[in-house]
Each structure stands twice: as C-alpha cells, then as structure tokens.
Amino acid sequence: MRLVFTPNPNYIHKVLVVAHEAGIDARLEFERQVPFDDDTAIWRSNPLGKVPTLVLDDGSSLYGGQLICEYLDSLRTAGTSLFPTGASGWLARRQFCTGDGLFDATTNLRVEGWRPAAQRSEEAMRREPRKILGALAQMELDAQAFAAGPLHIGQVGFAGGLSYLEHRNPVREHRLEPGDAQFEWRAGRPALAAWYQSIQCRPSIRFRLEWDPATRTVRPAPAPH
Secondary structure, rough: OEEOOOOOOOOHHHHHHHHHHHHHHHOOEEEEEOOOOOOOHHHHOOOOOOOOOEOOOOOOOOOOOHHHHHHHHOOOOOOOOOOOHHHHHHHHHHHHHHHHHHHHHHHHHHHHHHHHHHHHOOHHHHHHHHHHHHHHHHHHEEEEEEHHHOOHHEEEEEEEHHHHHHHHHHHHHHHOOOOOHHHHOOOOOHHHHHHHHHHHOHHHOOOOEEOOOOOOEEEEEEOOO
16 A cells, blocks of 8 residues: 655654554555645546545555545554444544644645735635634534543544644734734643643654655654654
8 A cells, every 4th residue: 555645744644643553554655745746646646636645555546534544444453443433433533524624724724825915815814714713612622521532533633633733833824813923722722732742652643754855755753752
C-alpha cells in the first residue's frame, strides 16, 4: 500500500496515528505530493486532487481521511478497533468530522488569505473563523467525556485538527476581530486543553514523518517535544 500525503512533522497526521495504532505502519510506502504545487501528481490517484490518498496493492485508490482511517483500522493485527459500534460509534465518527472540519476551516482561511487583500472574499474570511470557533466550542463539550474511555477515531480527528490550528493559526495571522492577535485555542477550553496535553505522550500521536529534500524521500521525524 502506498500513502500519498504531504508529510509535515509539525502537526498530527490522522492516518499515521491509525496506522500506528493498528500495528500496520510498516506495511505502508509513502509518497510526498503537495496539492497546491503546479506539478503535483496526486491527480493520477485522486480525481479530487487532494491528500491523503491510499493506493492499494491492486492499483485502486481510497481517498477521504475517514475512509482511509477506517480501512487501515480494519487491517489491525491486534488491539481494539478505533471505530466503536452502536451509538458511541456514530458519536465518535461525528467527532472525527468535527476535527476534520476544524482542519478544513483552518486551511480554507489560510488559502483565502494568500490572495491579495483586494481580491479576498470578505464573506469567506468571516465564515471560516466562525467554523473554527464553532468546532472548538463543540470539542470542548465533547472532550469532557474523553478521560473516561479509550482512544477512538473521534479523538484522532480532534488531535489532527487541533495540531494543525496550533501550527498555522490563521485567526491570529489575519486579525479580523478585536483580540484575534492573541487568539489561543486553549483559552477558555480547559477540558479540551487538558485532554490534548494528556495524549501527547502516546506513541501513535508522536509518530511523525518528514520530507528529506536531499534524498527526496519520506523519513521518520524526531519525536516532537
């Protein structure tokens, strides 16, 4: 199997967490592609031109973070599935979507912010921060129950979204509202902040890969501090 993605050791990649938890990370080959590059080859594997994409051994591909995560989880060699069943399973999947939505809103705000100021959509520049704040409010409520149970796919989604927001923080960069210059997602969200801190020592959360431009290969990154 070949995972096509954009390795960055500065934030948590959800598919890597799941692969590590499932004990199958050694079965994966890695290919770096950047969707925004003019010469990206991602289109050969994904008609949407997005990462991550998982290319299977028969040449077919799976795309969409949740689908890839569920497939990798289905291959686990030991341990408990990250995808609960019943009502708790639907809740965990919804939580994954919330974390993914936080990631997407952060990305969308960054991409819109790349435009010259006169060409930016004011509607988009206001809408994406609202999504970020709405996701964080829901995540603070949900995180209050995380300490009582095992890691599941909803928490993986939360971790990915939070780590990306922490790395990029376009709310602070664009300063659309008073106080945005000091925006910190932990502020006023004690349950979410405490839970996020508590999982930082988990091996799967610390598992990162990076791009080595000298050898043009993907390699393990030093564990984040």
